[in-house]
Amino acid sequence: xxxxxxxxxxxxAPRAHHLTLSINNPTVRAILWQVGLGLLVxxxxxxxxxxxxxxxxxLSIASGFGFLDREAGxxxxxxxxxxxxxxxxxNIFVVGLLNxxxxxxxxxxxxxxxxxxxxxxxxxxxxxxxxxxxxxVETIRNIPLLLQLFIWYALLTEGLPGPRQALEPLPGIFLxxxxxxxxxxxxxxxxxxxxxxxxxxxxxxxxxxxWNRKRQLATGQRLPMAPIGAALILLPPLLxxxxxxxxxxxxxxxxxxxxxxxxxxxxxxAALLFGLTLYTAAFIGEIVRSGILAVPKGxxxxxxxxxxxxxxxxxxxxxxxxxxxxxxxxxxxxxxxTKNSSLAVAIGYPDFVAVxxxxxxxxxxxxxxxxxxxxxxxxxxxxxxxxxNWYNRRVAxxxx
Amino acid sequence: MxxxxxxxxSLPPHRPRLGLWAWARANLFSSWYNTALTLAFAYIxxxxxxxxxxxxxxxxxxxxxxxxxxxxxxxxxSFIAEKxxxxxxxxxxxxxxxxxxxxxxxxxxxxxISADRRTWGRPLLFIWGGGLGFAALMMFGxxxxxxxxxxxxxxxLPLTLALSVVGLxxxxxxxxxxxxxxxxxxxxxxxxxxxxxxxxxGVPLISILFMASVMLPLFLPQDVPxxxxxxxxxxxxxxxxxxxxxxxxGGLQAIPRGQVEASKALGLGYWxxxxxxxxxxxxxxxxxxxxxxxxxxxxxxxxxIIIGLLDLLSTAKSALTDPAWRGFYKEAYLFVGVIYFLFxxxxxxxxxxxxxxxxxxxxx
Numbered sequence: 001x002x003x004x005x006x007x008x009x010x011x012x013a014p015r016a017h018h019l020t021l022s023i024n025n026p027t028v029r030a031i032l033w034q035v036g037l038g039l040l041v042x043x044x045x046x047x048x049x050x051x052x053x054x055x056x057x058x059l060s061i062a063s064g065f066g067f068l069d070r071e072a073g074x075x076x077x078x079x080x081x082x083x084x085x086x087x088x089x090x091n092i093f094v095v096g097l098l099n100x101x102x103x104x105x106x107x108x109x110x111x112x113x114x115x116x117x118x119x120x121x122x123x124x125x126x127x128x129x130x131x132x133x134x135x136x137v138e139t140i141r142n143i144p145l146l147l148q149l150f151i152w153y154a155l156l157t158e159g160l161p162g163p164r165q166a167l168e169p170l171p172g173i174f175l176x177x178x179x180x181x182x183x184x185x186x187x188x189x190x191x192x193x194x195x196x197x198x199x200x201x202x203x204x205x206x207x208x209x210x211w212n213r214k215r216q217l218a219t220g221q222r223l224p225m226a227p228i229g230a231a232l233i234l235l236p237p238l239l240x241x242x243x244x245x246x247x248x249x250x251x252x253x254x255x256x257x258x259x260x261x262x263x264x265x266x267x268x269x270a271a272l273l274f275g276l277t278l279y280t281a282a283f284i285g286e287i288v289r290s291g292i293l294a295v296p297k298g299x300x301x302x303x304x305x306x307x308x309x310x311x312x313x314x315x316x317x318x319x320x321x322x323x324x325x326x327x328x329x330x331x332x333x334x335x336x337x338t339k340n341s342s343l344a345v346a347i348g349y350p351d352f353v354a355v356x357x358x359x360x361x362x363x364x365x366x367x368x369x370x371x372x373x374x375x376x377x378x379x380x381x382x383x384x385x386x387x388x389n390w391y392n393r394r395v396a397x398x399x400x
Numbered sequence: 401m402x403x404x405x406x407x408x409x410s411l412p413p414h415r416p417r418l419g420l421w422a423w424a425r426a427n428l429f430s431s432w433y434n435t436a437l438t439l440a441f442a443y444i445x446x447x448x449x450x451x452x453x454x455x456x457x458x459x460x461x462x463x464x465x466x467x468x469x470x471x472x473x474x475x476x477x478s479f480i481a482e483k484x485x486x487x488x489x490x491x492x493x494x495x496x497x498x499x500x501x502x503x504x505x506x507x508x509x510x511x512x513i514s515a516d517r518r519t520w521g522r523p524l525l526f527i528w529g530g531g532l533g534f535a536a537l538m539m540f541g542x543x544x545x546x547x548x549x550x551x552x553x554x555x556x557l558p559l560t561l562a563l564s565v566v567g568l569x570x571x572x573x574x575x576x577x578x579x580x581x582x583x584x585x586x587x588x589x590x591x592x593x594x595x596x597x598x599x600x601x602g603v604p605l606i607s608i609l610f611m612a613s614v615m616l617p618l619f620l621p622q623d624v625p626x627x628x629x630x631x632x633x634x635x636x637x638x639x640x641x642x643x644x645x646x647x648x649x650g651g652l653q654a655i656p657r658g659q660v661e662a663s664k665a666l667g668l669g670y671w672x673x674x675x676x677x678x679x680x681x682x683x684x685x686x687x688x689x690x691x692x693x694x695x696x697x698x699x700x701x702x703x704x705i706i707i708g709l710l711d712l713l714s715t716a717k718s719a720l721t722d723p724a725w726r727g728f729y730k731e732a733y734l735f736v737g738v739i740y741f742l743f744x745x746x747x748x749x750x751x752x753x754x755x756x757x758x759x760x761x762x763x764x
Binding site: 146 | 589611703741745
């Protein structure tokens, strides 16, 4: 009985201590610290805001996002949607945003492919391949991306001949200082056939691989699905295009001083895409390499003992496990690539930052311009990392 | 008997030395696709390397003007010979360029000395104070009979070094505070730190530099003039503090909870606990990733070209605009590329070396 009393007293004592309003009470101190910091931040914010208001009034700059409806009077060099000099700032912001998404989207896909290749190449048993990959990674990672972008841009503009002496690495593809000209699909009925044949090829391949899997389980024998599937999916459409002859493709032709027809990759876009892809691929390559090395050696040995070849073991045993280590850091590389695409402003590709910069220079509304840049990138970052987190959960090890 | 067995067990396995032919069989021609790869790479090398050697050495011109260079057809190293002072020092007065040279040597010496683990601790503060103080004295001048050189005339490598070293130095304390805030138990501290860190890490450096260059003058009262270099420094500091904070947080989270509890039991207050127990251990853990952050800051300083500062990359770019020397961009970019590479490569090798040396105590 007495022991109970003693314990009750000991319990009550600290509770009573909590209630004293003394500066020595940790709870009181914590609240004071937090209120103090909150006040300090609010005060600093108020000071900066009031200064900004005063300065804006003195320079007679309007504030608010009303300028988005005004006519911008600039012609954006390249765009995914129709645009003209009579567009409003709001419209050209959309054009810039689409350009940012275009270069980052293509860049992420290419950098991932090249990065995986580099990571595997660095672990290759072929000495020459491993050395070359290591040299590439070390060089690219230790030179600023902006310098690499300048080099690419200079090579693609000053380094290449004019349209009349354009290089033609493959028939129909022209490389000149006006950019890369590629054949584009023309307005021709054959493309409907191509789509149908492609879809058919995919369906047949899916059915065949299901049958193949069943047969393998039953008899242990299997067909090499990768080449058969590739042939089924790609050959019929290619044949259709070939049979249609010249009508299917809109091939660029030299006319006067420039090319006509076909598809164009501007030197600005190409330089930005090359730079971002090659730079980010070096980082992804390192991530892939460390991810593969993180898979215990016993897994490789067990796969070999089961009779899997090196390539099959890599595809079925090593990579799925390495993926769990690889995905989180790769996500931040994707985010880096997207953020780095803002360097476009230095080589004249009209991405969102370049467009917003133009708007800031023309209207003087720096606060709104910088704010919209930040909001756009924050939204892209959140969306991308949300998607990658979802994918990461999907491939994560399922444990009890 | 057991001694002999133990000794044998501790010896490395026997590895026969391979002859050249056996080495090539094992490493270049082990299977048919390895042979194909080797041949393909050898073919590419055979296509590329002779052309590079011809361009860089055989047909290169070491002296003469642009016309002589174009006639020779190779690399125009005389362009670098003509412009290297401008590329390295920017618009710093010609007869005073020994000063930025000394300032750079002092900065590099500071970095090299602080790479030695014996100096870590209190001496490091004096080394950095002395080295960077001397560098600043040399750059600004104005005393001891040296002319005052305003920051508007600074440029080239000294500017790049100043931006990155001062940027790292200033962002380090801010980053540590943010990391402590993010791991704190107080919701207001934690909330503010998380918002700041995630906000800054979610936007590109350019937007922060834009903010520093166009919005900072708006933020301050009209009569406070703010130097362009200082604006860039503030931008770089605010940006890298968020990244440093995440690195430091990694270290803080790696410290076992028992350390905090033990120091609480000893009666230490929050700041005593952090200063004497937690931070010394956490910071020692994160030195290699901090060196990597420094590499990132060093490369990122090249972005100040966009807000009109004359750093190493911008001097190379403006050297190219000289009408007498048009079109020698390969030489100029190669020159500054090699300088950037040497700094970053040395730092990354150092970081890897530290990782193995510091990791040794923790390996079992």
